[in-house]
């Protein structure tokens with residue numbers, strides 16, 4: 001039977017890089033209907049095409065061409081069941097909290113609440129079960145909430161790295177050590193981003209705060225959600241694995257698509273062979289797909305045999321940007337296995353993850369339409 005649900009959604013930061021991707025994806029979504037748009041006071045009151053410096057390859061969808069942009073105040077969004085946030089992190093903390101307090105369900109791309117012990121940090125192709133902490137977040141809020149909550153998705157580089165790691169952990173047990181070196185696209189910094197004179201003909205070997213985020217977020221995502229003696233849920237970074245992560249981050253002259261070279265040591269000895277790793281990665285199916293999330297990719301990981309893949313220009317649209325591409329799986333002479341992974345930072349690294357997270361929350365009955 002056809003699923004005919006229609007759920008009104010609002011987009012905060014609708015004029016930005018991630019906000020534009022939200023609009024493009026949501027304009028054809030089977031359940032979600034774009035109902036309200038929000039951005040800064042500079043954009044508020046303007047028709048969307050006047051407020052946004054549209055940078056997508058497809059035109060502004062007709063659904064938003066006549067919409068007026070609002071200030072990001074909950075009263076303008078009261079008739080939305082879901083709020084997607086692509087807000088600048090300088091303002092996301094206070095605004096998202098105000099929306100939660102107003103009993104709105106917020107799905108955020110910003111970093112502000114990722115470390116909150118009652119906020120799930122969800123890469124939808126990895127740990128959707130962490131949505132179960134929402135009830136505790138609502139109960140511990142002052143005053144307690146019945147519908148409002150915040151769910152975050154991960155940093156875009158973390159997302160690309162953690163998906164193959166989850167597949168390896170599922171197939172071969174706990175991981176002990178991970179060393180990752182990223183080559184991150186310019187779009188990761190939002191628009192206009194790094195000045196052209198800094199990034200053309202160049203590599204910038206520093207992205208503020210990025211290495212710490214990859215090293216910490218990976219542990220929260222792959223870690224377990226355990227209960228203490230009083231039945232209180234808590235994220236246990238090492239419940240499932242004794243993992244330690246080291247990241248080095250670089251900005252490179254690529255428009256979209258974050259690449260990472262990753263080396264892994266497994267806890268179990270002997271470790272799997274490169275061929276076993278290839279097979280496990282290719283066989284990985286995210287629970288989000290089996291649970292019925294409409295935006296979940298049919299194939300989570302594309303495994304390349306060619307020696308020169310993945311490449312951002314060729315592989316960033318795999319599964320419309322919702323899957324990740326892995327290649328160069330081989331033995332590592334220091335740890336066990338090494339490979340290269342590419343993820344579309346503005347799709348599965350940002351808007352697509354938020355959208356799948358919201359779909360999963362709807363399927364769990366945490367959000368009502």
Ligand SMILES: NC(=O)C1=CN([C@@H]2O[C@H](COP(=O)(O)OP(=O)(O)OC[C@H]3O[C@@H](n4cnc5c(N)ncnc54)[C@H](OP(=O)(O)O)[C@@H]3O)[C@@H](O)[C@H]2O)C=CC1
Nearest residue numbers: 013015016017018039040043086088089109110188190191
């Ligand atoms: N780009 C990426 O690949 C990824 C980004 N993220 C995160 O997503 C968020 C958005 O990133 P991105 O789209 O790149 O950033 P942009 O700078 O492109 O967009 C920021 C958005 O925030 C709005 N904004 C700024 N100030 C205010 C304010 N005072 N009140 C309300 N709205 C405001 C802007 O509105 P206006 O146009 O009116 O100024 C704009 O819509 C960030 O937190 C970022 O860290 C996460 C993963 C990946």
Ligand SMILES: N[C@@H](CC(=O)OP(=O)(O)O)C(=O)O
Nearest residue numbers: 109110111155156184188189
């Ligand atoms: N810092 C990332 C993008 C980003 O905004 O990350 P975060 O959501 O963790 O702040 C990049 O530059 O590619």
